[in-house]
Amino acid sequence: MARTGAGARVGSGTAGLKDATAVVGIGQTPFARQLPESEKTLACRAILAALDDAGISPAEVDALASYTMEETDEVEVAKAVGFGDLSFFSKVGFGGGGSCATVAHLASAVATGQATVGVAWRSRKRGSGPRPWKNTTVQLPTPAQWTRPFGLLRPADEIAMLTRRYLHEYGARRDHLFNVALACRNRANQNPAAMMYERPLTRDMYMTSRWISEPLCLFDNCLETDGALACVVVSAERARDCRRRPVYVHSAAQGLPAQHHGMVNYWNDDPLTGPAWTAARHLWKHADFTPEDVDVAQIYDAFTPLIPLSLEGYGFCGRGEGGAFTEGGALEIGGRLPLNTSGGGLSEAYVHGFNLINEGVKQLRGTSTAQVPGAATCLVTAGEGVPTSALLLRN
Amino acid sequence: MLTPVVDDDGAPFWEYTARGELRVQACAEPACAELRFPPRPCCPHCHSFDSEWRRMSGRGRIWSYVIPHPPLLPDYAAQAPYNVIVVELAEAPRIRLVGNLVSGPDAPLDSVAAERIRIGARVQVAFPRHSDGDGPRLPRWTLERP
Numbered sequence: 001m002a003r004t005g006a007g008a009r010v011g012s013g014t015a016g017l018k019d020a021t022a023v024v025g026i027g028q029t030p031f032a033r034q035l036p037e038s039e040k041t042l043a044c045r046a047i048l049a050a051l052d053d054a055g056i057s058p059a060e061v062d063a064l065a066s067y068t069m070e071e072t073d074e075v076e077v078a079k080a081v082g083f084g085d086l087s088f089f090s091k092v093g094f095g096g097g098g099s100c101a102t103v104a105h106l107a108s109a110v111a112t113g114q115a116t117v118g119v120a121w122r123s124r125k126r127g128s129g130p131r132p133w134k135n136t137t138v139q140l141p142t143p144a145q146w147t148r149p150f151g152l153l154r155p156a157d158e159i160a161m162l163t164r165r166y167l168h169e170y171g172a173r174r175d176h177l178f179n180v181a182l183a184c185r186n187r188a189n190q191n192p193a194a195m196m197y198e199r200p201l202t203r204d205m206y207m208t209s210r211w212i213s214e215p216l217c218l219f220d221n222c223l224e225t226d227g228a229l230a231c232v233v234v235s236a237e238r239a240r241d242c243r244r245r246p247v248y249v250h251s252a253a254q255g256l257p258a259q260h261h262g263m264v265n266y267w268n269d270d271p272l273t274g275p276a277w278t279a280a281r282h283l284w285k286h287a288d289f290t291p292e293d294v295d296v297a298q299i300y301d302a303f304t305p306l307i308p309l310s311l312e313g314y315g316f317c318g319r320g321e322g323g324a325f326t327e328g329g330a331l332e333i334g335g336r337l338p339l340n341t342s343g344g345g346l347s348e349a350y351v352h353g354f355n356l357i358n359e360g361v362k363q364l365r366g367t368s369t370a371q372v373p374g375a376a377t378c379l380v381t382a383g384e385g386v387p388t389s390a391l392l393l394r395n
Numbered sequence: 396m397l398t399p400v401v402d403d404d405g406a407p408f409w410e411y412t413a414r415g416e417l418r419v420q421a422c423a424e425p426a427c428a429e430l431r432f433p434p435r436p437c438c439p440h441c442h443s444f445d446s447e448w449r450r451m452s453g454r455g456r457i458w459s460y461v462i463p464h465p466p467l468l469p470d471y472a473a474q475a476p477y478n479v480i481v482v483e484l485a486e487a488p489r490i491r492l493v494g495n496l497v498s499g500p501d502a503p504l505d506s507v508a509a510e511r512i513r514i515g516a517r518v519q520v521a522f523p524r525h526s527d528g529d530g531p532r533l534p535r536w537t538l539e540r541p
Binding site: 134151152154165259266 | 396397398399400401402405432433439458459460461462463464466467468471474476477479481489490491492493494495504509514531533
């Protein structure tokens with residue numbers, strides 16, 4: 001790929017966010033079905049690890065970004081780890097759709113001079129804590145009166161409905177969903193930090209596993225994880241003085257399409273083109289490269305069908321071709337688009353997609369446990385099926 | 396079983412189902428008259444705040460369906476595996492309602508075998524027995540050709 005160096009573009013006036021900031025630190029806790037420490041403690045550990053990785057003191061942090069369904073708030077985090085005065089803090093809505101938006105908001109804040117050192121984090125005890133769908137008194141989101149009383153109770157049910165229609169409309173098969181689950185599991189089998197490190201997956205296991213919500217089986221669903229992650233964003237200029245190789249935020253986008261209805265997106269003209277399509281239009285408009293130039297992708301995988309839907313949305317293939325795209329080992333190392341190289345939400349840990357961000361950074365540092373040789377560009381996406389966000393990272 | 400947590404915009408829908416009528420919100424501006432679902436305060440097409448509730452024939456086709464298996468809330472787990480369907484209405488295929496395909500208005504959620512369910516199958520709305528104090532009355536669906 002012919003590109004000028006990242007530094008050449010900084011301060012060019014019209015470039016906006018492009019390569020103006022970089023991720024310079026990442027941190028994480030162990031991932032497990034049950035960790036003894038509180039979400040707050042896990043958050044502090046991940047944040048301090050990320051700052052240590054960057055070689056930046058907590059006292060220098062002046063910006064925070066998080067996303068909803070995060071129980072640890074800014075005040076708690078800031079006073080616990082000893083941040084300086086904060087001049088920017090944002091919290092993005094829609095749970096897993098907000099993961100990449102945290103980095104995007106920090107990049108905006110740093111690029112426009114509202115802050116100098118930003119931290120984004122996610123801490124969650126979804127492994128040992130309650131399942132949100134079991135709460136019968138709070139029926140989130142607003143369309144719940146039209147869905148939940150009929151027994152469409154869980155996110156898996158809501159996405160299974162779109163999946164059935166997807167399979168019907170495009171002739172995709174469960175084998176395509178298996179290809180997604182297998183690629184993630186194979187990468188987890190290379191990653192000692194992954195919950196499924198020592199648990200290989202076979203087609204027979206997949207095809208005979210129990211149903212969760214037909215057509216989705218057990219292996220189409222993400223893990224239930226306790227854990228936390230964080231990353232540090234600074235200006236490109238500052239990044240050059242940090243401890244690690246900078247990973248530049250090349251392009252960033254959020255997406256909430258017209259007439260979108262969240263995970264129960266059954267009520268518009270075209271339910272199978274979701275928020276990924278909206279985020280992608282903005283993402284590519286501001287990028288110097290195209291989907292063909294992406295070396296590795298970390299695509300939000302709470303459920304396997306989100307991968308073909310996202311492959312279409314982000315332009316790796318045409319509409320309806322996402323299933324076929326997974327054939328022939330395309331998502332494996334050495335394939336057309338190595339996917340979720342830490343194991344993703346399906347097989348490393350489900351921490352609302354933040355592990356996908358950190359894995360993208362590792363790939364571009366050259367330190368992944370499933371390293372794509374020479375990886376120079378990485379797409380990271382947040383939850384498809386809800387108002388979403390995405391990042392193009394480069395080194 | 397969960398009952399609908401009704402909001403201001405949705406209340407008329409449930410008032411009509413209590414009378415055994417399936418009605419969908421429509422823009423009351425004659426030049427627009429677009430149907431919309433779920434209901435909302437104003438028309439996204441012409442921005443009129445005047446709306447009416449238009450009676451539907453109650454006929455439609457299955458757009459998609461799922462078969463949930465446990466773990467589920469206890470009342471649902473007791474009937475699992477059951478079906479949940481999305482029905483596109485005959486008058487307005489882009490108006491779609493989530494519901495259940497059942498063998499009769501008062502039959503349980505698992506009264507139609509999963510193998511009988513097909514995308515595109517024609518269905519007809521059915522209303523269960525209902526008395527005041529039962530809470531909102533959920534419309535249900537039966538196959539036109541069982």
